[in-house]
Amino acid sequence: MNNAILPRWIDIFLLPIINLLAALCVAGIIIALIGENPFTALVVMLKGAFVYHGGLGYTLYYTTNFIFTGLAVAVAFHAMLFNIGGEGQAMMGGLGVGLVALAIDPFLPPVLVVLLGICAAAALGGLWGVIPGWLQARRGSHIVITTIMFNFIASSVMVWLLAGMLMNPGQMSPETRSFAEGVGLAQIHVIAGWLGIEISRSPLNLSFPIALIVSVGVWWLIWRTRLGYIIRATGHSEKAAIYAGHDPARIIMIAMAISGALAGLMALNEILGVQGRVILNFTSGYGFTGIAVALMGRNHPVGILFASLLFGALYQGGAELDFEFQSITREMVLMIQGLIILFSGALAYMFNPAVERIYLRLTKQGQADG
Template identity: 60%
Template sequence: MSAAPIELPRWADYVLVPALAVAAAFVIAGLVVLAIGENPLESTAILLRGALATGEGVGFTLYYATNFIFTGLAVAVAFHAGLFNIGGEGQATLGGLGAALVCLQFESLPGWLLVPLGALSAAAFGALWALVPGYLQAKRGSHIVITTIMFNMLASALLVYLLVNVMGRPGSMSPETRTFVPAAHVPFLHEILARFGVVIPTTPLNGSFVLALAAAFGVWLLIWRTRLGYAIRTVGANPSAAVYAGISISRITMIAMMISGGLAGLLAVNEIMGVQDRLLLEFTGGYGFIGIAVALMGRSHPVGIVLASLLFGVLYQGGTELAFDKPAITRDMIVTISGLVILFAGALDGVFRAPLGRFFASRRRGDA
């Protein structure tokens, strides 16, 4: 018999539990930092200062957060349908391929048309790559976790083959395409603001950040304000009730996976069209896997996902500054801190939920 679900007020579930998870992760990380002979308070101050105290730091933080928003939303949509999509890496990889094909084949188009077409192609390729595991789950009973893991590897192998044998830049020793035409570039934020006379530091932050926020708003509308979103949530919450209500579980499974894959594919807009201006290997950088933690911390809600993405953006950018100022705290230490956040926000979620549930239950009994 499964344990009864722990009921918490919405504010506690969406704010207090994640905050406690982050605090616990930083406490444990602080003990590790202390064990290697560094001051954890000073290290935390350097991390936060490097991510938030300068215009350059904020720009890099938001740039990293953009990728996390896309992948976190991708995981969240699948979560709502009761699916665990851990194929964000592969779907983003195919999104990069889709964006590159458009940017390389339609170089004569003006930027106002080429950039949207590249973004649509990225989303479409990511969606189609996610559709196959969705179909296998819906029609053949294959487990979505296994198939999405396999498709991550297939996407990586496919990209290596294409960049080495088909799309690679002639004469280059690196597996990458030729540079896109300037019209295919998503403008940097400092370039956009410079047109209005506003000068900010040069960072990789580009228009994709606005696209990520728009995607978060779109996911909120889809999941909580449309019939399709209601069907997705019903299938995820109670498949038997969904069948009784006449909802096709196989159809919703495939649709949810396509939406999830399309969102993951949009990561390529930020990396391929916004920063790199070419298709190259491993541009996904593990963002697809971090998206799982982002969705867990954000409770699969777009607002929570944006906030969790900012947290991981701070860890990425601030961790770089910290590793520079404190050589004893290597980049691997920052990965460890991120892993602790993931551990407490996901695997050890019940450590905080259970006592909080008892506390609020006793409060309700006292009020009664």
């Protein structure tokens, strides 16, 4: 990952943009093959994500989900742990919020319920991260396997509760009753309404600023604190960390707890911000997309913010494509998203050698001229 030849700005900004363009080119060719104009499609997608009525709000709403799950993957990755259990940790986070809200919302003021719910989301998400962490640290069970398996357990627990004792009577979907009035994170268009500004309706809510604050927190944790340093040291070389007097097992568990808690916070956006009740499958794969977001963002909060924005725009703009063109179905949209993940994740370093050569030639020329 350490690229000695290329300056950082090329590694962090230019290469991802080249990858993105390559993905868009391939997607454009396929759109042209089914008989639509790829440039019109791109314009529709961009307008849908940023310009149209409420489009930006939806984009930022999806972005919020990806920030949380992307940060979760990144924190674990700094300790060289591949946490692919974001989906299950987010589900448990949602369950935590739900259990707290359903238990106490008739008795306590909404603000208190929300605060306790946030804590519960982080706690249950963290628990769902720390158990695989413990199994890795103390029992040597590989974290990739256990986190995947914990996704299934979380999903079964949700089914058992939501189709059973927590199910709202009188209807047929597996979901709980709605939380009491006022229990939730206010949506931005409502807040703007209080201030007398009218903006279009979207599910964007206070979770977005919370996600931004959490991003700064993660940056602070990883690069400005002792614990962050130890996490990174353990990730780079476990032996060196032991030599320096740290217990890697403890660090693995702490890193997984933080990672799980971050994924669990995704429930704020979906459960407290939008649904106002716990529903099955509210995670919709955002936990898995978080892996691509973290890869693309090079595990740095700033990178993750941009990658999340990109994926948010893809989700929202993609839905707009589906609206606009009858020939572009949701499977098409999924394919375009897949191409972008492929080029910026799996093939992230494909263009490295070429860019390196060009860069070297240019700088040499520059030196010769100078």
